[in-house]
Amino acid sequence: DAMVIQNPRYQVTQFGKPVTLSCSQTLNHNVMYWYQQKSSQAPKLLFHYYDKDFNNEADTPDNFQSRRPNTSFCFLDIRSPGLGDAAMYLCATSRDKGAGNEQFFGPGTRLTVL
Amino acid sequence: GEDVEQSLFLSVREGDSSVINCTYTDSSSTYLYWYKQEPGAGLQLLTYIFSNMDMKQDQRLTVLLNKKDKHLSLRIADTQTGDSAIYFCAETFNNAGNMLTFGGGTRLMVKP
Numbered sequence: 749d750a751m752v753i754q755n756p757r758y759q760v761t762q763f764g765k766p767v768t769l770s771c772s773q774t775l776n777h778n779v780m781y782w783y784q785q786k787s788s789q790a791p792k793l794l795f796h797y798y799d800k801d802f803n804n805e806a807d808t809p810d811n812f813q814s815r816r817p818n819t820s821f822c823f824l825d826i827r828s829p830g831l832g833d834a835a836m837y838l839c840a841t842s843r844d845k846g847a848g849n850e851q852f853f854g855p856g857t858r859l860t861v862l
Numbered sequence: 863g864e865d866v867e868q869s870l871f872l873s874v875r876e877g878d879s880s881v882i883n884c885t886y887t888d889s890s891s892t893y894l895y896w897y898k899q900e901p902g903a904g905l906q907l908l909t910y911i912f913s914n915m916d917m918k919q920d921q922r923l924t925v926l927l928n929k930k931d932k933h934l935s936l937r938i939a940d941t942q943t944g945d946s947a948i949y950f951c952a953e954t955f956n957n958a959g960n961m962l963t964f965g966g967g968t969r970l971m972v973k974p
Contacts, residue, residue: 752904790950790964791905838904842960847892848912849960853904 751775752854754839760860761829769824769857771839777852779845780822782814783838785856791838797822798845826859834861868951868965875973880941882968884934884951894927895952895962896936905950908936938970946972 753772761767771780779798783791795804797816811833813825826833836858840851865887874880882896891913897905911918911925911934918925924937934951948969952962 790966793961845959847954847959850907851960851962853906855904858902
């Protein structure tokens, strides 16, 4: 089945130790998104790629970076995780960015920072 | 900017109907969505409505949109224990393509 896959589902890292979260898709969608969702809160968009074009949200901390080496894969890099970065990280994809293009979400990676 | 609000919590008995409400401030919405999130999982799109519609029904789900009052609701008929989850409304707006603005989520608890 075509889908959005996130690995790992659970990630534990130490304060200040760089960590990378992975997302892959078999939908061949042009757009890939990364959201941060803290406990009992709505998902918050960090950034998205439209093909190779990177779009950062204005309030996304510099500590968060992303790479998209090809259509299928997108990575979220947290350079120096702090305790406040513990959250669920959701990846999503859509065929395009126009109104009505549904976003398909992966199962998420729950990040714990010790 | 856009503001989307939901009540935090709803508790119903199995077999009853559930109504989850959402209000928004920006009248330039294009599409309005309802997502379901089970514990530890991603977001599952349940249904959506285009902003020029008043109602959409899909099996046990009924979406009502009152554009005058900027109010969106999701009714789940014959609620089951498997419907227990967090429900997010989300919207897209003119000039923002498919970028989603989420409400804070409503936790639905279904008691047997």
